[in-house]
Amino acid sequence: LPPFMITVVLFAYVSGPGGLAGMAFKPSVVFTALSLLNQIRFPLLFYPYALNSLAEGQAASDRIGAFLALDEAPSAQDSASTHDSHVSTADLIAAGTGPPLRVQAGRFALSPTSDHSLVLEHDLEIQSGELVAIVGMVGSGKTTLVRAMLGELPSEGLQNPAGSVAYCAQQPWVPTGELRDIVAAGVGTADSDTLKAALWAAVVDFAGEGDEVSSGTLSGGQQARVALARAVYHMRTTRKDGLRAVACVLDDVTAALDPQVANVVIERCLFGTLAQHTRVVVTSDTGPLLRRCNRIVLMETSNDIEHRVRAVGSYDSLVERGLLESRTGEEELLNGAVAAGAASPLSAEVATAKVTDAGVAAPALFLTAKEERARGAVPLSLYLRYFACAQSPGLLALTFLATVATNVAMSAQQWFIGLWTSDLVMQRSLSFYLSGVMSF
Numbered sequence: 001l002p003p004f005m006i007t008v009v010l011f012a013y014v015s016g017p018g019g020l021a022g023m024a025f026k027p028s029v030v031f032t033a034l035s036l037l038n039q040i041r042f043p044l045l046f047y048p049y050a051l052n053s054l055a056e057g058q059a060a061s062d063r064i065g066a067f068l069a070l071d072e073a074p075s076a077q078d079s080a081s082t083h084d085s086h087v088s089t090a091d092l093i094a095a096g097t098g099p100p101l102r103v104q105a106g107r108f109a110l111s112p113t114s115d116h117s118l119v120l121e122h123d124l125e126i127q128s129g130e131l132v133a134i135v136g137m138v139g140s141g142k143t144t145l146v147r148a149m150l151g152e153l154p155s156e157g158l159q160n161p162a163g164s165v166a167y168c169a170q171q172p173w174v175p176t177g178e179l180r181d182i183v184a185a186g187v188g189t190a191d192s193d194t195l196k197a198a199l200w201a202a203v204v205d206f207a208g209e210g211d212e213v214s215s216g217t218l219s220g221g222q223q224a225r226v227a228l229a230r231a232v233y234h235m236r237t238t239r240k241d242g243l244r245a246v247a248c249v250l251d252d253v254t255a256a257l258d259p260q261v262a263n264v265v266i267e268r269c270l271f272g273t274l275a276q277h278t279r280v281v282v283t284s285d286t287g288p289l290l291r292r293c294n295r296i297v298l299m300e301t302s303n304d305i306e307h308r309v310r311a312v313g314s315y316d317s318l319v320e321r322g323l324l325e326s327r328t329g330e331e332e333l334l335n336g337a338v339a340a341g342a343a344s345p346l347s348a349e350v351a352t353a354k355v356t357d358a359g360v361a362a363p364a365l366f367l368t369a370k371e372e373r374a375r376g377a378v379p380l381s382l383y384l385r386y387f388a389c390a391q392s393p394g395l396l397a398l399t400f401l402a403t404v405a406t407n408v409a410m411s412a413q414q415w416f417i418g419l420w421t422s423d424l425v426m427q428r429s430l431s432f433y434l435s436g437v438m439s440f
Contacts, residue, residue, distance in 0.1 A: 071112050071154075100162045100246035100278045101126035101149045108148055108155035118144050118153065119308045124297070126247065126278060131270060133290055134282045136299030141307025142282045143170065145299060146251055149280070163246035166234040168253045172227035176214035179207050183230045187237050194236050201273040202229035203265055220256040228253050228265065232273055247278040254283070290324070291315045298323055413437055 103124045110116045118141055126132050126149070134142045147153050150167065151160045175182060183198060184190035195209060202225045207213055215223060228250070235245050254262040266289060270279055283289065290296055296318055300310040311323050318324040390396040416436035423433075 098162050099125040099127050101165075101249075101280065102159055102162075103145070103148045104157065104159070106157055108153050108158060110144060110153065112154055116305045116307070118148055119302075119306050121309070122312075124149075124309065124312065126280060128246075128278050129276060130294045131279045131281070131292070132295050132297060133293040134280065134297045134299065135284070135290065136310075137301070138284065140299040140301050142299050143251055144307050145297065145309070146249055146280070146282060149249070161246060163243060164234075164239070166231035166245045166248040168224075168227045168231050168248075168250045170251050170253075170255070172223040172253075174213065174215045174218060174223045174226050177212065178209070179204070179211050179213055179226070180209040182213065182226060183233050184237075185230065187234065187239065190233075191237065194233060197236065197273060198229045198233035201232050201265075201268040202226070203261060203268065204229050221258065221261065224253050224256045225261075225265070228269065232269060235274055235277055247280060248274055249280045249282075251282045252284065254285075296324070412439075 103120060105120045105123050108118045108120075110118065124145075134145055136142050144153070148158055149161065150165060151158045175185075179199075180190045180195055183195060190209075199205075199209070204222075204225050206218075206222055213226065218226065231248055231250070235248050238244050254265060257265060270281065270289075271292070281289070281293070293315065295312060296315060297309060298311045298318065300308055302308050311318060311321070313321075315324065319326045387396065413436075416433060420433040420437075
């Protein structure tokens with residue numbers, strides 16, 4: 001019950017026939033009764049929250065049960081099994097005879113109960129040091145092909161990558177914690193120079209290494225850049241077993257970035273820090289990036305249920321076959337801006353910045369503008385501008401009057417309670433005090 005209803009019930013009980021009107025009804029009795037009733041009412045306030053938590057727990061339990069009831073996914077084959085069972089995949093890569101990523105020809109179902117599948121007519125191998133772009137229309141199976149490369153499709157016959165892979169998904173995962181811990185997650189103590197290189201390459205200039213970040217405090221583009229910095233860090237860091245990641249897979253990470261920021265990220269990561277590594281980039285943009293790739297994988301959808309690899313080849317070969325549209329003019333415009341160094345400060349920064357194994361050249365510019373801050377007392381003119389923004393002056397005046405009336409009522413109620421408490425011999429009637437308390 002609301003607090004005022006408790007007062008009404010007590011008043012009705014005391015003043016009614018057969019009530020306690022003839023008994024001593026002192027303030028100590030009233031406030032003790034109100035305190036006891038509040039203690040009874042307090043647990044009831046959490047009853048709606050308990051029902052909500054129970055419903056959420058039931059839904060979570062059903063989802064976990066459905067997940068655990070799924071069929072076990074077939075284990076992916078080790079890529080080394082196709083060469084020699086006595087030779088490790090790391091040795092094959094070091095010898096230059098084993099591709100880091102490989103998907104053999106075949107048909108692979110997306111799930112045990114789905115009719116959709118991925119079809120490859122020829123083996124697809126990503127060689128060491130290659131830059132491969134996967135392009136196609138929305139829904140053509142680009143991410144599905146990436147999952148096949150990583151051995152994550154629930155189909156038999158897929159091979160595991162030849163080592164660990166630094167992977168950036170379309171929806172970046174950014175937990176809550178310090179930036180250095182998020183970027184260096186799973187590796188151990190963060191190396192300062194490598195961490196700075198990764199943050200610089202991914203243009204993470206909106207937070208310091210020790211700042212606490214989370215998915216709730218970062219925008220979509222900032223989350224993508226943090227995830228990219230984590231991938232770059234893992235590519236440049238040696239694990240405890242002495243091995244490094246064999247490939248970096250980026251699933252359309254630049255989609256959430258502004259065009260200028262995306263250009264800087266591409267230059268710093270793909271053609272800077274990761275220039276000597278194996279890179280697979282999923283993109284829907286057919287801009288100048290494709291011309292600089294070693295190979296391009298073109299995806300298409302057949303019969304709305306089959307995702308196929310339509311063609312694999314260089315940019316020039318796909319353009320000659322009419323599978324890609326040439327965009328030479330756009331590339332010349334971009335290259336001209338970078339070479340000139342004056343058309344855009346961002347392009348000039350890309351042209352002059354360099355990444356080395358020893359460290360990172362300090363960037364001259366920041367892509368994320370710093371917030372404007374002011375210190376001191378708030379001037380009266382700012383308050384006037386704030387209230388001038390109200391569309392309805394009458395509503396603003398009504399809000400002010402309601403605020404004043406609320407404070408007056410609270411003060412009057414406390415005054416009546418104080419007057420009642422000080423009246424030890426009940427010079428005034430009980431109805432007077434209860435009416436005064438109830439009126440406010």
